[in-house]
Amino acid sequence: MKGLIAAGGTGLKREYLEGLCRASDIIVAADSGLYSLLENECRIDFLIGDFDSISDKGMIEDLDVSIQVKKYPIEKDKTDTELAIDLLIQKGCYEIAIIGAIGSRMDHSMSNIYLLRRFHRLGIKIRIIDNNNEISYLSGEKKLVKEMGYYHSILPVGPEGITVTLEGFHYPLKKELIQYGSSLGISNYLEEPEGSITVHSGEGFLIKSRD
Numbered sequence: 001m002k003g004l005i006a007a008g009g010t011g012l013k014r015e016y017l018e019g020l021c022r023a024s025d026i027i028v029a030a031d032s033g034l035y036s037l038l039e040n041e042c043r044i045d046f047l048i049g050d051f052d053s054i055s056d057k058g059m060i061e062d063l064d065v066s067i068q069v070k071k072y073p074i075e076k077d078k079t080d081t082e083l084a085i086d087l088l089i090q091k092g093c094y095e096i097a098i099i100g101a102i103g104s105r106m107d108h109s110m111s112n113i114y115l116l117r118r119f120h121r122l123g124i125k126i127r128i129i130d131n132n133n134e135i136s137y138l139s140g141e142k143k144l145v146k147e148m149g150y151y152h153s154i155l156p157v158g159p160e161g162i163t164v165t166l167e168g169f170h171y172p173l174k175k176e177l178i179q180y181g182s183s184l185g186i187s188n189y190l191e192e193p194e195g196s197i198t199v200h201s202g203e204g205f206l207i208k209s210r211d
Contacts, residue, residue, distance in 0.1 A: 162202030
């Protein structure tokens with residue numbers, strides 16, 4: 001099953017969000033991510049979090065009775081976003097899209113990105129999506145289709161870097177090591193209709209982005 005989480009960061013344009021909502025079996029609002037889903041008339045199955053960033057607590061009481069509310073204390077060991085991921089996994093979701101995961105709080109933004117690595121190791125595929133970016137964990141071989149105006153960047157996440165082969169790209173690589181902290185993997189793009197990324201060793205994030 002597929003799950004969708006709306007966190008409290010930067011929202012997603014309605015035309016993008018509608019497609020995600022239709023494709024999702026379970027939709028979770030993580031705290032103030034509730035606003036984004038309500039404003040765009042997207043179905044909500046669960047509301048989860050400590051609700052510290054929902055200014056009008058009365059709106060929670062006025063929610064449709066079909067929405068299950070799970071309230072947690074403010075002092076806890078997991079963010080609302082991680083709690084939402086846990087919930088979706090418990091419900092049988094192995095593919096999860098998160099909107100609102102990137103925002104003004106850099107600590108929350110980076111924490112959300114690093115959750116991709118942790119849950120990938122548990123067999124869960126997670127994408128972080130905003131109006132300009134899609135972030136995913138990179139492993140194995142990934143096939144890509146050319147989309148005009150989009151760049152593909154690879155960021156290593158460990159000191160050993162990541163060794164990759166890129167085919168169909170403007171800047172092809174053949175078993176090339178992208179060192180940790182290097183910008184070698186930034187702003188590449190497909191020249192062929194289709195391309196591929198093969199990871200030979202190491203770990204990284206793949207960011208599909210546009211200006």
